[in-house]
Amino acid sequence: MAKQKLVLIGNGMAGVRTLEEVLKLAPEQYDITVFGAEPHGNYNRILxxxxxxxxxxxxxxxxxxxxWYAEHGITLHVGKRVTQIDRIGRKVIAADGTSAEYDRLLIATGSQPFILxxxxxxxxxxxxxRDIADTQVMIDTAASKQHAVVIxxxxxxxEAANGxxxxxxxxxxxxxxxxIMERQLDKTAADMLQASLEAKGMKFRLAHQTAELxxxxxxxxxAVKFKNGEEIPADLVVMAAGIRPDTALAEAAGLHCNRGxxxxxxxQTITDPRIYxxxxxxxxxxxxxxxVAPLFDQAKVCANHLAQMGIARYQGSVTSTKLKVTGIDVFSAGDFMGGEGTEAILLHDRSGGVYKKLVLKDxxxxxxxxxxxxxxxxxxFQLxxxxxxxxxxxDHLMFGQSYASSHLGDTGHAGASSAASLPDSAQVCGCNGVxxxxxxxxIQEKGLFTLDEVKKHTKAASSCGSCSGLVEQILASTLGGAYQAVDTTKKAICGCTDHNHGEVRQAIREQKLLSIPQVMATLEWKTPNGCATCRPALNYYLVSTWxxxxxxxxxxxxxNERAHANIQKDGTYSVVPRMWGGLTTPAELRAIADAAEKYQVPTVKVTGGQRIDLLGVKKEDLPKMWEDLNAAGMVSGHAYGKSIRTVKTCVGAEHCRFGTQRSMDLGVKLEKMLFAMWSPHKVKLAxxxxxxxxxxxxIKDVGIIGVDAGYEIYVAGNGGIKTEVAHFFCKAKxxxxxxxxxxAFLQLYREEGWYLERxxxxxSxxxxxxxxxxxxxxxxxxxxxxxxxxYALQGEPDPWAEITQGPRRKEFIPITLVA
Structure with a gap:
């Protein structure tokens, strides 16, 4: 029997996924022809x-x-936009005259960006x-222009702004x-995300309407001009204000369209059953x-009918969004805003960077x-x-599945314990509906042993990647002792290179590389300038090695490090002057009070590290404020960077009747010894x-406890989101x-720790x-x-100052902000 003719208009993710499903179900049923307007094969638009x-x-x-198209006998026309569907003659015609007849036609033309x-x-x-061409325009423009506006x-x-x-x-x-992201996040989560993005240098104009370019x-x-008359410079304007279904071709063919x-x-289209x-x-x-997930659900159902099985029905999708927004995890599903008859359970740890809101009804x-x-x-999402x-x-819902399992045992709730107890029907990859x-x-039938193999065969974790951890857990629970976890120490620093942290550090040390361009040239970096992941790491490895x-x-x-202050959610800054060992003087307190009044600081708070935090400082006031504090002999507390933060002390034997050692005196000595120290991550002592x-x-990176015979030293504690008790290290006299x-411990950490590794x-x-x-x-x-x-610290200026020489630690240190 002669094969039928299947034509696909649109070489994107949804259309080609449908073809993949058809080839699984009925590989010999169709001669397939694909028209794609772009000059590429099918690619992952999410990436x-x-x-x-x-x-x-x-x-x-x-x-x-x-x-892939050739292997499956598919005729592919790239760079050819279909301009006409002849429903009577059952053929499609491209702009250059190329045509193809069909018995079944699949339209997957996607959407177009909404241009204001x-x-x-x-x-x-x-x-x-929307596509590779737009991406290339942005890359080319960034090479020669300065100001970009994303609408x-x-x-x-x-994501465009971050790139x-x-x-x-x-x-x-x-x-x-x-x-921001009001369709995926409520205001609290959005504000936290905005603060994180502002810390990366992103600026925002919210509740602003564009009037004219x-x-x-x-x-x-x-330039961009707003309705309120304000103007901002713009060498590039990226419209990302929504999408519209691309229905022009279908409408011209007489197919019924209404928001798609x-x-x-x-x-099947309700106008013509031969057309899907x-x-x-x-x-x-x-x-x-x-x-993406609903589109792949549609692909499976559509393929079922194209394969003439005729049993599947698409009844809509319950959607969830689990994404990494510029490296930050966010998730939403269902009616997260809540409405009549609903109630919310909240967990909000702003300092720890965690927010959870669960909305319940009945x-x-x-x-x-x-x-x-x-x-x-x-x-x-499964629940x-x-x-x-x-x-x-x-009562245990907010604390997650592991906590629920440990406190309730086998409750029968899906996924209450771990990946092993998830039901087979539980959706793991939302992007691909797996x-x-x-x-x-x-895993069992094809003998898969690695995450990459699972990605290749199932598409799980192959799009946004946020489910990679869960997929690895499933691998481990399925393979048992045969599972070999990936050695994360061999993982590349980022997508700009195939080299891991250890290889980069070794090359810098052995070949005496002294600048970021030298490292990138020597190690053949894939990108010309690196990215926000690798550049800070390379900079740290260079200055700590040489x-x-x-x-x-x-x-x-x-x-935060460039501005010498910690950016807050409203765009203002937090300033923390250093107080050695938590000690201060009336003169320093007076200087802080004067600065708070002079610059109208709305909030003054004592921090957990025994310092004073001035919250709500305007960026334009930072240089003058630091000038005033410097004049009073105060320097930065470095509460903003990968550095020595604080040495917290009790009053010790200086004042306390229980004290056995002079803790304040030692705390001041340690802090002055370590001042201006770069490190892979922040370091706290007590x-x-x-x-x-x-x-x-x-619970400090280095903790010292006075005893009768001297001191006990503890290392590698952590008081963050997951508290870790420090290990006993040794005694000191x-x-x-x-x-x-x-x-010595901190120097070993400085020399061997990976960047951003506590x-x-x-x-561990x-x-x-x-x-x-x-x-x-x-x-x-x-x-x-x-x-x-x-030696590394001797003579070093404040690493956040715009000077290259001068006194440090105990003396006055002038500070100039990087714009």
Missing amino acids: LSPVLAGEMQVQDIILNDLD PVPGKDLPGVIGY GAGLLGL LILRGMDVTVVHLGEW LPAADGRVG IVVSDTL AVGECAAHRGIAYGL NTLVGAVMYGDTVDGSWY LREGKDLGELR CKGSIVKA PHEAQDDPQSRFI VSGCPRNCAESG DDAEVMEISG TVHYV RVGLDYVKAQVVDDQENRKALHERLL
Whole structure:
């Protein structure tokens, strides 16, 4: 029997996924022809952002290369836009005259970016953001222009803005709404995300309406003008204010369209049963979906009918969003805003960067939104989809599936314990609609042993990647002892390179590389300028390996370090003057009070590290405020960078009747010894004058506790989101020995820790016995480590100051802000 002819218009993710499903079900049924308007094979549109950011190349995001089409006997016409559907003659015609006849036609034309109908929208330099061509325009523009404006603070707009910042542009995001990503996040989560993005240098104009795009002298776009009359410069304007289903071709063919090409539950157009539509161009029961998971659900049902099985029905999708927005985890599902008859359970830890909101109605979960910690997103989504009565699980719901399991045992709730107890029907990959059962079946039948193999065979974790951890858990539970976890120490620093942290550090040390360009040239970096992940790491490795010789690059630090203050959610800054060991004087307090009054600081707070925090400082006031504080002899507390933060002390034997050692005196000595110390991550110390441990030394990176015979030293504690008790390290007889041991430990960490790796994770990686052997047992090595630390710090200016020489530590240090 002769094969039927199947033509696909649109070579995107939804259409080609439908073909993949058809080839599984009926590989010999059709001669297939594909028309794609772009000159590429099928690619992962979700990963355009890493391409813009320089973390990936175009070839890295191709899903089906040209060989795939040839292997399956598919005729592919790339760079050919179909302009006509002849429903009578059953053929399609492209703009260049190329035509193809069909027995069945599948339309997957996707969507087009919504271009604001404002004067100047057609100026050169005004683009949408939907495809590889748009991405290339942004990359090319960033190479020669300075100011970019992104209109729209949805996911796509924020990713575009982040990529342009990493390309070196000054970026402002303009949004009509009151908060960013209002379709995925409530205001609290959005505010936390905005603060994190502002810390990366992103600027925002919220509740601003664009009135006009103004031309520059060269005829390109030059500025954006708002309804309120304000203007901001713009060498590039990216429209990311929404999408519209691309229905022009279908409408011209007489197919019924209403917010998309109207389709039935079989994905057939209601006008012509020979013609199907899937993806963003299709409207099912009045909804045109823009997320990937519903589109792949449609693909499966459509393929079922194209294969003439005729049993599947698409009844709509319950959607969830689990994403990484510029590296920050967010999750939302269902009615997370809440409405009549609903109630919310909240967990909000702003300092820890965690927010969870669970919305319940009639004792069932109807919505959830999370920021920072999204590990339980799949479990919550499963509970939401199944609509189960929460029963006694309700009281434990906020603390996640592991906690619920440990306190309730086997409650029968889906996923209550771990990946192993998730039901086969539980959706693991929201982007690709892959359930646990499909992953387990592929692992068992195809003999898969790695995450990459699972990605290749099931598509799980191959899009946004946020479910990678859960997929690995399923691998481990399915394979048991045969599972070999990936060695994270061998993982590349970022997409700009194949080299891991250890290889980079080794090359810098062995080849005496002294600048970021030298490292990138020597190690053949894939991107010309690196990204926000690798540049700060390279800068740290250089200055810590070759102090006084390596070229320090201030622009490879985060905005908090460059601005010498900690950016807050409202765009103002927090300033923390240093108080050695937590000690201060009336003169210093008077200077702080004067600065708070002079610059109208709204909030003055004592921090957990025994310092005073001035919150709400305007950016334009920072230089003058620091000038005033410097004049009073006060320097930065470095509460903003990867550095020594504080040495917390109790009053010790100086005043306390229980004190056995002079903790304040030692704390001041340690802090002055370590001032201006760069480190892989922030470092906190504490000195307690007796075993009562009032300074909480047991959860610090280095904790010292006074005892009758001297001191006990503890290392690798962590008081963060997951509290870790410090390990007992050794005893020391006096202040000098404490300073040598502490300095040697921190220098070992500085030399061997990966960038952004806390001491707790460094010690866990290399082993406490190894660290003890280097610092406690080998006294000659300890002395050498301590001397290298002192050498690295000697004569160093404040690393956040714009000076290259001058006094440090105890004396006045002038500070100039990086703009």
